Amino acid sequence: MIASLIRSRKRSKRIVAYAVFLFGFLAIWCSFSLALVFLSDFYFGEKPIQSQKSSKQIGRSNFHVVVGHYNGNLPEEKKRNLTSDELNANLYSPHDDWGEGGTGVSHLTPEQQKRADSTFAVNQFNLLVSDGISVRRSLPEIRKPSCRNITYPEDLPTTSVIIVYHNEAYSTLLRTVWSVIDRSPKHLLKEIILVDDFSDREFLRYPKLDESIKPIPTDIKIIRSKERVGLIRARMMGAQEAQGDVLTFLDSHCECTKGWLEPLLTRIKLNRKAVPCPVIDIINDNTFQYQKGIEMFRGGFNWNLQFRWYGMPSSMAKQHLLDPTGPIESPTMAGGLFSIDRNYFEELGEYDPGMDIWGGENLEMSFRIWQCGGRVEILPCSHVGHVFRKSSPHDFPGKSSGKVLNANLLRVAEVWMDEWKYYFYKIAPQAYRMRPSIDVSERVELRKTLNCKSFKWYLQNVFKDHFLPTPLDKFGRISNSKYCAAYRPGDTGPKNHRLLGAPCTMGLDLWQLWLYTGDHRLRTDEHLCLTVVQLLHTSSDWKIQLKECAGFDTEYWDFKPNIGRFKNRKTGLCLASPDIFDPSKDEFNPPILDKCRNSDEKQKWTITEMPWLPEHI
Structure with a gap:
């Protein structure tokens, strides 16, 4: 009897011990889970709006798209089913609830869907949906809480916002302009400069566009090129007319969010040789849903010198956790959206005037900034949305796109990459064959004048996790x-x-x-x-x-x-x-x-x- 009672008590103690252990384990697990949730919210801020389903989504795993700059002439094969009236029509007519709060528009009637499909190729995004969304639509608060609590100096430099376009849709162009006006402190916005690279759409020509922006209570200048000059030279035209302390370049299908400008200008106030870029958020090309971009990415390039987004090295990510609002060093920039001190832009040699249309100018400027004493940074507290397209409507008028890009990239390699230019030529022999016909002597002289560092220094100190060969490889x-x-x-x-x-x-x-x-x-x-x-x-x-x-x-x-x-x-x-x-x-x-x-x-x-x-x- 006593022995049985003792065994019973031992069993009870074991049960209690197991229960205590189980309870402790669950408590630790819950605490750990809550900590993860807290850290996730602290680090990433508010979660992005969930994407609507579509045939192809841009997600974290393949967020590699190069930021497109501006529309080119519509290729002939895409014009076949489009009349002149369709190409020149401005059908902007906003619906009350479309796109508000950054939401997407996905439920179209069969007739609307048919019209959307028929005009999609004009700009390579859903023109019907864009035209149905207000050019002053509301957007969600994208910034993480720690960014919202930052107090910025009152005496920041002013900026001229330069937007180059060619045959851009009216709704996306005006939405870009209004987002700058509505979400920028008035005393910091010196002017907006629109540079028209020889558009032939009637709603963009004088006097129609001029009349539509006349009531806007902001200094807006329109500069019109008399011939196609391409993005690079068009931006230089805008920079030459700018009066602000800082130049801010934006593409013509963007949306700026609340608090986007102050971080950029603050970095330049602290260091005039810093060239800050916003985090680029995603505007879906079909639904125009606004989705928060990934703050942990920075710019790089592949063996073909194509711009790519890559994740931070783990050591850099751990360091960034200590100050998640601080600037992120980026080896290269996408090139479509950035700010730079106006005088520094001139001292640095502006854009390479020998480059044609667009392509490679972002790498050229990134290498030049880093190797000549500056910094390219991405600021987690500055967010600007950009319409990401699955294909490009760009063209290279009268020229082969391959030849233009290879010539531009050859200029990058010859001037800035030292012996690694030969690695690029090994990967891209078609560029090497153009070498005898291209003169880069003026830019080589500029590099000497600026006393710039070597490309080896750039690889060892800036793009440390690069994947180009070295003597030890x-x-x-x-x-x-x-x-x-x-x-x-x-x-x-x-x-x-x-x-x-x-x-x-x-x-x-x-x-x-x-x-x-x-x-x-x-x-x-x-x-x-x-x-x-x-x-x-x-x-x-x-x-x-x-x-x-x-x-x-x-x-x-x-x-x-x-x-x-x-x-x-x-x-x-x-x-x-x-x-x-x-x-x-x-x-x-x-x-x-x-x-x-x-x-x-x-x-x-x-x-x-x-x-x-x-x-x-």
Whole structure:
């Protein structure tokens, strides 16, 4: 009886102990969850409005779109079903509730949808929806709470806002203008300068546009070019007429949010050589829904010198958490939206006048600013929306777009990239072939006059997580006896390449080029690293993936040339070719992870280096 009672009491104590343990675990878990929620809100601020469903969404994983600058002439194939009256019609007629609070418009009648589809190609966005939204629509509060509590100096410099357009839609152009006026302190807005790059739409020509903006209680100047000059030269025309202390450049399909201007001007007041950019929010090209952009991104570029958004390195992200309202150093800027001290803009050499139309000017200016003593920054407390389009209506009148872009990028490489220009020429031989016909001597002289630093300095101090080769790196193909490690573009953009195997090619195949870096990472174009992910948190199974480089321990591989083995530091497993091959296909299964074995032929790899320095061009 007594023994039974003792056993019963022991069972009760165990039950109580289990209950206490369970309660404690739940309490800790809840506290942890609440902390995560708090930190998430603190760091990211209010959550963006949820996107309406559409055929293609722009999300975090593929937020790589280069900010488009302005509309070009509509290509002939897109004009076929559009009459002159349709192209020149200004059908702005706002509905009371459309788009208010930054909401999107997705529920159209069949007749409205038909009209929207028929005119979409004019500007490569939903013109019917844009014309139905007020040019003074309300927007949500985008800034995080910590930004809203900042008090800015009263004696900030004034700004001239310069907006270049060519055949822009009336509604998006006026919405840009009104958002500047309604959300900028009056004493800081010196003027708005509209530069018309030879538009042929009647509603943009004199006197129609002039009459429509005449009642606006702000100093607005319209400068009209007598011929197509392109974005670069049109912006220079606007800058030459500006009277403000600061030049602020905006694209012609933007919407400024509350508090967008003060952070930009404050940074320039503190450092006249700082060139701040707002966080670029997304305006959906179909619904015109306003969605908060990602504050953790900064500008970079790929091997082809195309602008890209990349995430911060993990060390930089941790540092930013200490001051989430502070400026974010950005190696490059998108180029469509930024502010710069007017005198500094002139001292720095304005835009390169040898560049044509648009393309590459943002990289050229970014390199010049950094290498010549300035700074490019993104300010988390400044937000401006931009209409992101899935394709561009731009053209290059009378010229090949490829030739214009290659010529512009060649100028960037020749003047600013030192020996790394040869790497660009290896990737883009079509640009190299244009080299004898392009004179950059004046810009080279400007670089000497400004006493600018080297491109090596830029890579070591600004774009530290770059993926260009250095003397400590091995650049080339990675192969074994059966195939080459390769990758292909994914369905959702350049940051989502698919890892695979492929027959080794003899020529220049970008999809088979790798960089084995001095810090033991396997990198590719588009800031991607060969890394490993755990299939289940408690599992010992690992899978190889291509993911954006972040400096995690899963990205590091030790390579022993004498046995040709890549060993992952995190898992202790080795890179191996798969068992199954189909020689009839041009793609094979991707490499796998396997237990390391010195005698395993599937784990023996060779790095065949591809020379890129001058003697091999």
